[in-house]
Amino acid sequence: MQNPALPPVTLDDLETLATRASTVIGRLRERVYAPGADKTLDLRFNMRKAAEMVGRSEKAIRDAEDDGRLPEPDKDPTTNRRTGYALTDINRMRTLFGTLPHRADTDEALVLAIQNFKGGVGKSTVVCHLAQYLALKGYRVCVIDCDSQASTTSVFGLNPDVDVDEDEDTLYPFFRHGGPSSLHYALRATYWPNVALIPANLGLYDAEYEFAARMVREQSFVLDRLRSGIDTIKDQFDVILLDPPPALGMLSLSVLRAANALVIPAPPNNIDFGSTAHFLKMMGATMHELAQAGGAREYAFLRILGTKMNDNKSAHVAIKRMMDAVFPMDMMQxxxxxSAEIDNASANLSTVYETTGPATRTETHKRCRAYLDAVNREIEVLIRKTWPSHYPALRKEGLL
Structure with missing residues (x-):
């Protein structure tokens, strides 16, 4: 019997809700994506910072500018003072002085997945900030957005609903029967020098069905399709970052098969840590089963990263201590x-690394930047340890 105090929710009601939600999303996107405007990187670095980033003295940079090996620096037409160097200028200096950190041709590009089957643990946050940190250091980075929610795609300046065609721009065509033989068709330059992107949008979800349909008859092809695609482009990059969907599906399994290193974000609370424990158990069992069909996979490293940590919450501190005890060799230091800084940047589809102006001079921003730098520096060292050509430098730095 129908309850008159609680009227049923009809399909028409659901359509109304969806329309209203779309309206809100549209307004948010109008605010973030100005019509006809591309997202740009406004970072500028003074001479002192440039010298630090390049690894040469200020005098060496000035001498190179004076003798024409480097172009004249940009100056304010009113004050005739330097306006600072863009990241492209920094990389030009690194090229001149031979301080680019690229892997040698004899080293393999690292394919790093930021993986956890649970949503809301900070995967996209880590992917975007790590990509930009590595770009600031001079590495060549490719970000592959494998999540149909397309958060990473949005942060890198593309509107998934307008700028991305699932039939041409995402991984989906590559997964279809008779699709492209390489991933070059999907690579896009971004406003960040040295960062390329393979974007995503909601249409990528169809790849799950495509995979499921082919799994029975082409198991090994499906499992390693993403890995074979990455093999066609990895010679162009030092690091390839994978942002998988927050679910145990065919795309997530493909990411696990394609990656040769894993970082697992795990907030220190009971629910998220419990989910991470289940993820590790499921991953082990699933990878063992997949190995029967497509061969075993090994990872250069696997690390668990504590995310969304709040030192003022005793439960966070206690669970983090337990995580360190349970995973003494696998937890990142x-x-x-x-941080509200990360939340505020995310609300504007941006990152802490591209914040400019007075906001960067606050103590809150400086603390957040320090946390991010520490995390990304630790991952950078792990990456470099996979490249034999970096061993002498790592020994000199006391890191090997």
């Missing part, structure tokens, strides 16, 4: 702490 650095922790990504909960």
């Amino acid at each position: 650095a922790v990504l702490k909960d």
